Amino acid sequence: MxxxxxxxxxxxxxxxxxxxxxxxxxxxxxFAHPGEVVRIEDIKDGNWHSVPMKGGTMCSDGSAYEIYIRKGSSKNLMIYFAGGGACWDGYSASRPITLMSALGGNSRSLKSFYFPKLQWFYPKAMGGIGDDKDPKNAFRDWNIVFVPYCTGDMHIGDIKNTYTYNGKKIEIHHNGRKNSLAALDWVFGNFRDTDKILVLGESTGAFASAFYTPLVADHYADKKIYSLCDAAMLTSGRWKDILDTVWNSQSQKNLGFKIGKDIFEDALIHRVDSVKRQIKYLHSNTLYDDVFTKFGAVLNHQSTGSNDFIDQWTANTKASMTRLSNSDIDYNFFITNWGYDPKKHATQHTITTNEFYHKCTADGVSYAEWLKRNVIDDENLSLGQTLIQQ
Structure with a gap:
């Protein structure tokens, strides 16, 4: 014994x-902190490196901001805007995303809303399109500039707010615009001779991709710019107040569009400038997005007691994709119900940088293949038309 x-x-x-x-x-x-560099020429390997940003850049909690770079063997460039929620009032500001909240399991309602500081291990965990060891990944040899997100404002805010919830004051630096412009300035100064350029983002980063692609297109005016927006759909009558008052984005002046109820659609086809740019927009969504359906419910004060808030989000998504498809912009979509969970009435949130990149399909074609054919081959391919028409 x-x-x-x-x-x-x-x-x-x-x-x-x-x-x-x-x-x-x-x-x-x-997941050690990436080694620091100043210029792209300082990188002699294929590892991730960090570049400290200056010029008033910071995270929502006032901590330092940096971007992450991985040098590829080709002359193609990806500018990736990370996602990570948002906050706009005392309730949402009082609920940052933390390790404990992330481990809290799935809930019918949203429990945490934004990252208050950098998650520097994220670039190294980047799969899918960011996996340079995957021989099936057509983008494995691309240069990647990873623009992290820690300001709760879709990368576009320019204000310091003090929110109050249950008597507690929460100070938030909505500093997304300064951070994003500093990141793009670094890109413009270090990537002068490029082949293809893909501006992309997931979740709230997908909106940033739509917001900042015109600026990238203006700088590289002789090139066709590809913009991938994965999981970009949130409609609300509150956007005008949130973007321009709460976050001080100055949307018409700084972003070039008029705000309605669908800010992704507004950024693409309701522009106030008359500049003709060479931009090909690629838009992907899953049919019952398990995250943005909940964000939409909070934004629009909807009950999550039934599936109505999910079905309304789905209807809005299909209607927006239809309008964008019928517009005069260069636009292709990917919408799928792959992986549908009938118990939760939900599908996964994003596809681009995770294990669903090759697995997820629409009309029998994988997401990775759809992306390759639209960007690498420059084919015009939309998938999931039957879902939109249902």
């Missing part, structure tokens, strides 16, 4: 030691 308990104790120690070593490996080696 003593031998048995001795074996149990040693087995427990081995398990604990393995867990500790695993944590140390991932924290200090696998």
């Amino acid at each position: 003593e031998l048995f308990w001795l074996i149990v104790e040693w087995a427990a120690l081995v398990v604990v030691a393995a867990a500790v070593l695993g944590f140390l490996y991932f924290y200090f080696i696998k």
